[in-house]
Amino acid sequence: MSEILKNWIAGLGLPGLLVIDGHIHMGEWRHAATFANADEAAAQSVAAMDATGIDACCVQSGGYMFEGMDYRLGNDFLLELCRRVPDRLIGFACVNPNDSRGNILDELSRVYDAGIRALKLINDYQERYPGDGPNLMAVYEFAARRGMIVFNHSWRQDVIEKISAAFPDTTFIFGHYGGGWPDAVLKERANVYANIWCVAPLGWLDRGIANAGAGKFILGSDGFLNPLSVGIGPVAFAQASDADKRSILGLTMARLLEKAGALPDPLRRKLKEND
């Protein structure tokens, strides 16, 4: 039996592995509050990571990323969290492409200057702004010039094909992978990756690994809407080698963060040990 699965089902977490959850949200929501304030968010996120065996999380905005909201307030909260837990919370800032180009670029500069090296977009929930609309193309341009990672809730196939070709040195990660057409894009485009959180059907991850290779998939849970364990479970139980599982659970994301200059020092050391 896989050593990773054996430890996981024994309740031990993921001993010895570098584990990075590439998709969690923190902040206020429209439908509920997950944390009362930044103190509680910092303390409870660390406790949740410890309980599950996760080294670090890529943290993204909460309710302020949706249409009609001031996304800058969500970024403020992220920056605050990253200041409090710098080694374990890695910020992915958000913008709303329906804002003016000037406001968007100002906000990108602000968060970049504050140390943010990755973006999380969600234009599907921002009046369905097109993924290749002019303001998002400007965002990609900004990210490309600085080597930032661009993660999006989702892109249409034609859009991800277009932008990954237009910015071949930029890392693009799409969220909520559930199989299907993305496999071909993942296989063909070296700079495109998939974050795996999805309530997908039986066998989805095994098929994805067979089609595109384990190196294209990144752990994600959509915490703290969900418990962090729901992202790990499908990986732990996948019919893949432990080497493939290690890539998905953290090594691939760590390498991408390192390339973007966003990997905290303790994780860089752990990456060297595990790589």
Added chain:
Amino acid sequence: MRASKAMPGLDTLRLFDSCMTLGRLVHSAYSPGLTVDQALELMDRYHIAEALVHEHDARLIHPRERANRRLLEAVAGQPRLHPVWVIEPPKSPGPDAARALVATMLDAGVRAARLPMKAAPPLLWLWEDLCAALEEHRIPCFLDFGDISTSGEVSDGDVNGVREIALAHPELPMILSQLFGGLGVHPAVVPLVRRVPNLYLDIAGILEFWREVAVEAGPERILFSTGAPFADPGIYVSNVQYEPRLDEPAKRKIAGDNLRRLLKEVR
């Protein structure tokens, strides 16, 4: 890294899946479905001790009896698989037809029912005869709001209808099964479960809501389910095992003992 505090081992939880679908599926989004052998293999892989199973066609095709009967043949001699019939109100009003249907079910060894809420919406006048007959025997009823898959969403009217039926039949265990809704289940679902003691929720609504119910209304009100093959069991198995706020006795209840208790109370 290693978990800061060891969680209970998966086998100690004695998982009892409350929603697994058998039968062949032809759909681009899903695997081809589960035979009995494949279901058992899946259960071994995910350390699931027992499962309630229903037939895919029984949810979608009339006469439902045909697929319900096929299920019995398929699971005969398989003690880990417990058959569930998909049933809806008989055409004839009154208690006789409803009682006959329930008696047939029990005679066949079936101790749980799946009620297709999209085919027969949750209207008290429509369901009262059948629910009264089911209530006489305390048969757990899984409220199914799904379409092709068992996963579905509820409307305001659904929530209100479920409330009326459940309050009218307080001895009937009713389980909101495989509810899912993107950023959250319907906002009235959790308040409803808090207010109606014979209403239960399975863990498919994996956003924080089942945990909220477990902490605030008690773990007795939550049942483990995978929704396989429409969903990856790894999500749900790990969800219960690694839940950080619940202790091991609470997890055991959710993982399987709540369902075992409900089935034991069938008379």
